[in-house]
Amino acid sequence: MTDGHYYDRHDLGRFPEIGQHAPELAKKFFDWYGAVFRDGALTAREKSLIALGVAHAVRCPYCIDAYTQDALSKGCDVEQLTETVHVASAIQGGAALVHGIQMRKVADHVGM
Template sequence: MEHDHFFPQPTREIAEKRAALAPEAMEAWRNFSRTVYKEGTLPEKYKQLIAVAVAHVTQCPYCIRSHTALAIRRGATQQEVMEAIWVAAEMRAGGAVAHSALAISEMEKLENPS
C-alpha cells in the first residue's frame, strides 16, 4: 500500500520485543483479549463486528486490518462489515453533534456574562 511506511508491518520480532519489555503486562493483555473474544452470550462474529466498528472510531489501522479479517473468518459477510463501519461513522458524527452543546453553552456565557 502507498501509506504503509506510516505504520510498520507487525512482525514476530516486534511482538517478541513488546513481550520482552513488559512480559507480565503482555500476558495479562493476551489473557484479557482471549477472554473478551471467546464465544459467550455474544457470538464471536458479533464481537468481531463490534471490534471492526470500534477500530474505525479509534482509527487503529492494525485493529482495522486484524478485526476485519477475524470478522470474515468468524462468518461475517462483507456487507455486515461495511454496515458495522457505517454504524461507527454515525456514532462518531453523533458525538460531535452531541458535544456541540458545550460550544453552545460557552457561546451563551460569552453573550450573557454574569
C-alpha cells in the same frame, strides 16, 4: 517504514514482541484479551464486528486489518462489515454534533 507509510501491515505480526521487556504484564493483557473475545453473552462473531467498528472509531489500521480478516473468517460478509463501519461513523458524527451543545453553553454564557 515501507513505501513511505508509517503503518506496515506486517508489523501486526510483531505485536507479541510488546511483552519483550514486560512479559508478566503482556501475559496478563493477552490472557484478558483472549477471554474478552471468547463466546459469552455475545458471540465471538458479534464481538469481531464490534471490534471492527471500534477499530475504525479509534483509527487503528492494525486493528482494522485484523478484525476485517477476523470477521470474514467468522462468516461475516462485506455488506455486514460495511454496515459496521457506517454504525461507527454515525456514532463518531453524532458525538461531534452533540458536543455542539457544549459550544452553545459557552456561547450562551459569553452572551453571543
